[in-house]
Amino acid sequence: MDDTTPAPQVWPSLRAENARALIRFLVDAFGFEETVVYGEGDRVDHAQLDWPEGGGIMLGSVKKDAQGDLSPLRPGTFAAYVVTARPDELCTRAKAAGAEIIAEPHDTEYGSRDFAARDPEGNGWYFGTYPGAPRKAAAGS
Template identity: 65%
Template sequence: MGGMTDISTPAPQVWPTVIANDARALIRFLVDVFGFEETVVHGDGDIVHHCELSWPPGGGIMIGSVGGDPGNPWSRLPPGAFGAYVVTDDVDALHDRAAAAGAEIVRKLNDTDYGSREFTARDPEGNLWSFGTYRGAPRGRG
């Protein structure tokens, strides 16, 4: 966690998108509590038209304000309906930091039968974030 994202790491090719009632507050929460890094934010006042947050080990998400761009169907998605699984090597420390910051922990730290250590928290907009050590099944497994 922390530190700058390696500029040699390729940009994500899939961008999960989160729409928020208070996008600027959600950005601060995701950066300060979960450890995302702010890459770019475009907007006017309280409205965020486009935001990219990077996950230090790789990947990223986009965030925008609900109704921020009436011509864009993304800005009409319901806030709080997003969920993601995010890989981290230090899940215990992230859990402790999130709990200390007041994040709602909706599934306690646990060890799964598929080899992950993980927990789930809800952000202030109601979105669910699971953090764990499971990196997914290897590709090519028929």
């Protein structure tokens, strides 16, 4: 095993009051790619949005009857850090699409270039160049 950072395999998920509008926003403002959306009318049972640089998110409409819901997340309580090679360009795109920028592009003390935005549901989105630290080799490798 080498000490490179593996491709993302964690799929954060969130709920939205207006999932179809949130999908449009995430595609238009941030550049996520709509892969699949299941549901009828305004309801989204499951959606997968891929991040062009690797990984992605899953989302669905908030369920009015939360009993038996395995993921009773409240809209607007989600936050994610998304790795991008072009945070300044992405921030410009997000502003043009109406995203609320909560932190302008800046350099961090750990060598990343970051910015932060909030989507119309109130979720926090943090974008930057920090890909995570390389993993240590497993013992006995």
